[in-house]
Amino acid sequence: MDTESTYSGYSYYSSHSKKSHRQGERTRERHKSPRSKDGRGSEKSVTIQAPTGEPLLANDSTRTEEVQDDNWGETTTAITGTSEHSISQEDIARISKDMEDSVGLDCKRYLGLTVASVLGLLVFLTPIAFILLPPILWRDELEPCGTICEGLFISVAFKLLILLIGTWALFFRKRRADMPRVFVFRALLLVLIFLFVVSYWLFYGVRILDSRDRNYQGIVQYAVSLVDALLFIHYLAIVLLELRQLQPMFTLQVVRSTDGESRFYSLGHLSIQRAALVVLENYYKDFTIYNPNLLTASKFRAAKHMAGLKVYNVDGPSNNATGQSRAMIAAAARSRDSSHNELYYEEAEHERRVKKRKARLVVAVEEAFIHIQRLQAEEQQKAPGEVMDPREAAQAIFPSMARALQKYLRTTRQQHYHSMESILQHLAFCITNGMTPKAFLERYLSAGPTVQYDKDRWLSTQWRLVSDEAVTNGLRDGIVFVLKCLDFSLVVNVKKIPFIVLSEEFIDPKSHRFVLRLQSETSV
């Protein structure tokens, strides 16, 4: 039986200060913040004041207690002086890094963009200039334009239109990332286009403008050939930038450094930086969210293991550091501690507790969902109670499951991923779309990928690519590079897909024949 006194389910820490009184072991009385009312003794009479956007349990940023278990009453001390308006060291580092990085990259980004657009404009206007310049400059000497010539005008116009649409489709897409180095293929293409256009202009300037060529049809055909060649360059761009990497050649194994979770992705011929981009885009939807609370237990165990050993130097002062550490390691290996025992029982106990909380949670949610019924269109006029929209319906049934949900989140150490506002939103969403209680709960029972959670807190957008080769090199078998963000890193190992030898074997359908093998006994 649960003997702790009830409190309003979400105000674990009061909003004004983090100072809380904890007394006693069995009855835990909270420091009552003025805005909460509680009902003593019975679990069902919890009243909720107007919800705010605060996180459900823990404070926003300072995490002074690392181990959250149910017996915190005995082990924690009073925390004073920190409020939700202070920020931790981590956040300061993050903000300063944001500021210093954004300035440099913006310049680089805009430089590339302006060069490309200027070149594009020049290229687009060139055929038009070729066609228009002769009539403007020496109209009198020019031969009149016949029907073939005018037909070529139409062809130039349409080809330019197609080129425009193709360029828009291929190149004018929103940039999705800032890369450390320039794309080699894009740069090559820009240089190619530039050289091409310059050579055409040179030829035009020398042979046509200087000598005032009178054959207008020839000039128009020259412009048409330019547009044709541009269309072929566009085709080359498609093949180099888009098509070449579609055929899978490599398998990348991505391992997260903190908990070893790994995934595999298939890629074609890409440079290292583009492969890193693909990996990161898939990281947010494939990997479960990084939860630092799950890692603290193993660190504690390791610390405790070595903490009990001290090195004494009996033979006089000698600074043999390696000898000392080796002695410590050997002694630690030999010591018969029972930490494996502790680990086993602790994990079994944790499993049991999680399952129990989960059972309570599932029952509470199912009972809460029973009360909500969708109002059919015919019954609109004669509604028995008051009619609510999804948000109000969610707020109406939330109190009955709030406590069980909070305790479950606390046990599985997910409490700071879900604020009360987000839970209410999700509940309203599930009610609107007619989901079952199990569908509502699935988000809390298992950790999901990072995109599922609140965007501005968990998506770190600053990543560093660590590689011992130039990042514009292509992928090769055996390359290892690391993608680092503030809290953890992703180690990527590139393996080549082996060359597959596939041969065929023909089996005649008539060759499927079977016999019945008997063992009968007859008496005579």
Place this chain on the structure above:
Amino acid sequence: PTPLPGQDVAPQRVEIHKLRQGENLILGFSIGGGIDQDPSQNPFSEDKTDKGIYVTRVSEGGPAEIAGLQIGDKIMQVNGWDMTMVTHDQARKRLTKRSEEVVRLLVTRQSLQKAVQQSMLS
């Protein structure tokens, strides 16, 4: 007669006089095996690819037991007809011809020790 290679005992000649029971003439034993059967399931054969006809059961007090036929015997000939390459049904027919009252069988059997081993294993 000399023992066949692989057998420890020489082939025996057994003469069975059929017993009349109502309309039928019975010999009092059961056979198994044949070229249309699965030889690997034969508990009595030494070579598991042997598709010959074997005696699988001898009924108590029947004509076969009186004549000295034993369980596990391999029947090589019946009245001169070969029984090593026949189907199960052909073997049955050759043994149960209504016109014959006496059948003379040529059987081979493994030595007593091996027969005991076989029966203990199966």
